[in-house]
Amino acid sequence: xxxxxxxxxxxxxxxxxxxxxxxxxxxxxxxxxxNLGTEGSxxxxxxxxxxxxxxxxxxxxxxxxxxxxxxxxxxxxGYLVVRRGASQFASGLSLLFLALGxxxxxxxxxxxxxxxxxxxxxxPLLSDLPVLGPVLFQHDPLLYLGYLVVPLVWVVLxxxxxxxxxxxxxxxxxxxxxxxxSVHAIRIGAVTAGxxxxxxxxxxxxxAYANAWFENMVAGRGFIAVALVIFATWSPWRVLGGxxxxxxxxxxxxxxxxxxxxxxxxxxxxxxxxxxxxxLTILGKRTLSASPAELKRVFENAPPSG
Amino acid sequence: MTLCHPLLEVxxxxxxxxxxKAATDVSLExxxxxxxxLVGENGAGKSTLLKMIxxxxxxxxxxLVFDGHEAVVASPSDARRLGIGMVFQDLxxxxxxxxxxxxxxxIPGGVRLRLGALRARIDEASERFGLAVDSRAWVGHLSIGExxxxxxxxxxxxxxxxxILDEPTSVLAPQEVEALFRVxxxxxxxxxxxxxxxxxxxxxxxxxxxxxxxxxxxAVLSNIVPSQHSDAELVEAMVGRSVADLQRPPARxxxxxxxxxxxxxxxxxxxxxxxxxxxKAIKLAVRSGELVGIAGVAGSGQRELCEVALGLRxxxxxxxxxxxxxxxxxxxxxxxxxxxxxxxxxxxAVVSRLDVTGHMILNGRPLPARRLGIxxxxxxxxxxxxxxxxxxRMAAPHRRVSELSGGNIQRxxxxxxxxxxxxxxxxxxxxxGLDIANVRRTQEILxxxxxxxxxxxxxxxxxxxxxxxADRILVMHDGAISGEVLPAAFDRQxxxxxxxGGAA
Numbered sequence: 001x002x003x004x005x006x007x008x009x010x011x012x013x014x015x016x017x018x019x020x021x022x023x024x025x026x027x028x029x030x031x032x033x034x035n036l037g038t039e040g041s042x043x044x045x046x047x048x049x050x051x052x053x054x055x056x057x058x059x060x061x062x063x064x065x066x067x068x069x070x071x072x073x074x075x076x077x078g079y080l081v082v083r084r085g086a087s088q089f090a091s092g093l094s095l096l097f098l099a100l101g102x103x104x105x106x107x108x109x110x111x112x113x114x115x116x117x118x119x120x121x122x123x124p125l126l127s128d129l130p131v132l133g134p135v136l137f138q139h140d141p142l143l144y145l146g147y148l149v150v151p152l153v154w155v156v157l158x159x160x161x162x163x164x165x166x167x168x169x170x171x172x173x174x175x176x177x178x179x180x181x182s183v184h185a186i187r188i189g190a191v192t193a194g195x196x197x198x199x200x201x202x203x204x205x206x207x208a209y210a211n212a213w214f215e216n217m218v219a220g221r222g223f224i225a226v227a228l229v230i231f232a233t234w235s236p237w238r239v240l241g242g243x244x245x246x247x248x249x250x251x252x253x254x255x256x257x258x259x260x261x262x263x264x265x266x267x268x269x270x271x272x273x274x275x276x277x278x279x280l281t282i283l284g285k286r287t288l289s290a291s292p293a294e295l296k297r298v299f300e301n302a303p304p305s306g
Numbered sequence: 307m308t309l310c311h312p313l314l315e316v317x318x319x320x321x322x323x324x325x326x327k328a329a330t331d332v333s334l335e336x337x338x339x340x341x342x343x344l345v346g347e348n349g350a351g352k353s354t355l356l357k358m359i360x361x362x363x364x365x366x367x368x369x370l371v372f373d374g375h376e377a378v379v380a381s382p383s384d385a386r387r388l389g390i391g392m393v394f395q396d397l398x399x400x401x402x403x404x405x406x407x408x409x410x411x412x413i414p415g416g417v418r419l420r421l422g423a424l425r426a427r428i429d430e431a432s433e434r435f436g437l438a439v440d441s442r443a444w445v446g447h448l449s450i451g452e453x454x455x456x457x458x459x460x461x462x463x464x465x466x467x468x469x470i471l472d473e474p475t476s477v478l479a480p481q482e483v484e485a486l487f488r489v490x491x492x493x494x495x496x497x498x499x500x501x502x503x504x505x506x507x508x509x510x511x512x513x514x515x516x517x518x519x520x521x522x523x524x525a526v527l528s529n530i531v532p533s534q535h536s537d538a539e540l541v542e543a544m545v546g547r548s549v550a551d552l553q554r555p556p557a558r559x560x561x562x563x564x565x566x567x568x569x570x571x572x573x574x575x576x577x578x579x580x581x582x583x584x585x586k587a588i589k590l591a592v593r594s595g596e597l598v599g600i601a602g603v604a605g606s607g608q609r610e611l612c613e614v615a616l617g618l619r620x621x622x623x624x625x626x627x628x629x630x631x632x633x634x635x636x637x638x639x640x641x642x643x644x645x646x647x648x649x650x651x652x653x654x655a656v657v658s659r660l661d662v663t664g665h666m667i668l669n670g671r672p673l674p675a676r677r678l679g680i681x682x683x684x685x686x687x688x689x690x691x692x693x694x695x696x697x698x699r700m701a702a703p704h705r706r707v708s709e710l711s712g713g714n715i716q717r718x719x720x721x722x723x724x725x726x727x728x729x730x731x732x733x734x735x736x737x738x739g740l741d742i743a744n745v746r747r748t749q750e751i752l753x754x755x756x757x758x759x760x761x762x763x764x765x766x767x768x769x770x771x772x773x774x775x776a777d778r779i780l781v782m783h784d785g786a787i788s789g790e791v792l793p794a795a796f797d798r799q800x801x802x803x804x805x806x807g808g809a810a
Contacts, residue, residue, distance in 0.1 A: 160417050164407055168400050175398040179412055180383045293402065 015247020024197030031190030036092030039222025040099030045202025070199015170292035347741035391466025401446030451482030566630030568761020599776030645728035
């Protein structure tokens, strides 16, 4: 029983950064732009939050810095692919490696430095519930903020005019032009918003989940988030569920080791990715048919013509 | 409401693109409560004229007067502000959104969408204008005719008083055309001005109060009353010369000495790309020397039928025989003597960076070889010969297909496929994108192929074309053949009702 609670609680905690990034990527892809640099936005977000946290001693300023850094990197991606017409895949990957290099360089002084991170804050009453209490309500405030992100993004996407414009940009951009809207502005805005969320995911990783900064600390979570968006068929709610599922896969290893099960660490590290491959194998082509139409154009004609 | 001035006056609009004069001194007027048909062949300047009225292009000379006031229309938003609404041919709706969401895109409003209130307004407007739409439906689930109604409703809800319909009937089944015309009549009765672009004369006669005929960028006839002109006069105005009626010699009725049919499908079941059953128990035969027409609303399985017949798509069950040989692959179909004009030539029949000459040898037949290479001189000769024999006036041999218009690409594909010595011709929408003169010539060629002994299968949504050409019409509905109609019984109503699944 307590193993289950441990894994679930660890899943919510470890899945939060993936959830932030995945919801951000959903916003971006709904508007028609794939951002493989999500991992990079998480990295700069993590370092930004950690460094600002160390310098100011206030983790919320850290979150702000992380969000800004993640958004800035995504803004570059948006400029390259939307304004300059660059390949979405090439631009995203280049920015990821740029982020990896920059964070290793500028992050070196912060390795091993103590930070005032987010502490656990047990929600009164709710945290006393059996099972649900420890799983959902014995965490840090940035994680609780995450509970609001999915409903908020859902409302924006489906109940507001900006959301409608964003979805239209991903489905049939020329019908926006007909009504006098700027497709470029809408897409760049969506990509940037996605980067802001990914940066917050990175911030959670560095200042709440791990409470540490080290090189390449995101370790593939950004890519899991990108894959997650596809098999969540671009629904923020399914991204939420999927992110916690991956969180559980990540939490499984430490929980077993704490109980002295002898399982190869590398094998455990592979679990989330094996899970990704398994889901992709099962869903196959079906998810692609649900994708935003303009995004499908990216998948099917990967090298843009002209 | 009586007004003493027209809703829209177009006065001497002129527009050139470099050397090309797309419109020269075009004038016309539309009164409230008038349906004005704009008629002309491809490249006659219709779309240039519409784009100037709608503010997409800026005229070099001339002016627009809207509702008695001189109007400067610098952009589509200016046009909409004045009350000019445009329904594009390629309907700009977003399939993944609902009807209400699509209309919300066009109507300014606050941050919140308030779809509930909008749906109420849509229902109210749809009743007032006689346009039945379901505001909750996903646009992707609607038929083309329904989508058109949504577009018209959208344009009306944004306050248009002049509605421009760009070739609205080209994509509709006959019943849907009737429904559209009822809507247009409703608009006329409510004093809207309607401009409708078409190149079908019977539509002009059915719906239009007045018409303007364009040719070569000039208004050959302006603001005429159609009933005061004969068909021959109107066609001559459009084409610039008279076009003879199509003559259809009687078909052969039996196979020469017991040979197998040119095409025989038996018990065909086949899945579409999406995985649902696109063809159900299809059984049909096309005899040598016979032209069989396939009628049906788009998406009833015509595409899959053609692909199965040509060995391009593997059926789940059933057999395909061309001239008695069972066919399981495209290579086998070509070897058995098949030629094909596909539904979407740009996607399926051409290579955009290749020139016209190069396309003439992309026909699945052995290449004219010269040592290890291609005998280009021979290719150029046969190209010139085919162009002359068929008379579809292809673009120059060195032109790349990427530079050509849809109609020109269609002529390249038609010339290539119909100049082959094929024993089976499968032609989907052969006259798509062509103007009257080339449509007529293409139909003559198809009949020539038939008379030369080929089996010809023609898929078309244009019932007039099928009734003019075919020795038999098979009607498809929802993946099955819902009826067979012989020339004696050719009639739009009965074929139309088979197309929508009813009885003849």
